[in-house]
Amino acid sequence: MTAHNLTDGRDDPYLWLEDIEGDKAVGWVDAQNARTDGFLVDESYQRDFDAVLKILDADDRIPFVSKSGDHLYNFWKDAQHPRGLWRRTTLDSYKTDKPDWDVLLDIDAL
Incomplete structure (x- = not known):
């Protein structure tokens, strides 16, 4: 070989x-x-x-998430955030109509 x-x-x-x-x-x-x-x-x-x-860029699209520990993580891009946001929420919050996202990193602000 x-x-x-x-x-x-x-x-x-x-x-x-x-x-x-x-x-x-x-x-x-x-x-x-x-x-x-x-x-x-x-x-x-x-x-x-x-x-x-x-x-x-639609505001009503469903965010794709990945689970790690007790949180769901998402990288979000839209017209207001063209470079993106790295954010997380809980499963309970994600199940609501308006999840409460914690922004971990705002790429546009760098």
């Missing part, structure tokens, strides 16, 4: 991308940017983007 070193780049066909100022990497990035720009100028992209953003 052959052991492989995870840092051995001989089998990595994309190792050249790590040379971020190399001609090959910069050329590839320029080509990908041009390809992406073609999608971004399409009217259907902006329409779909706006529809998704409206859903993601």
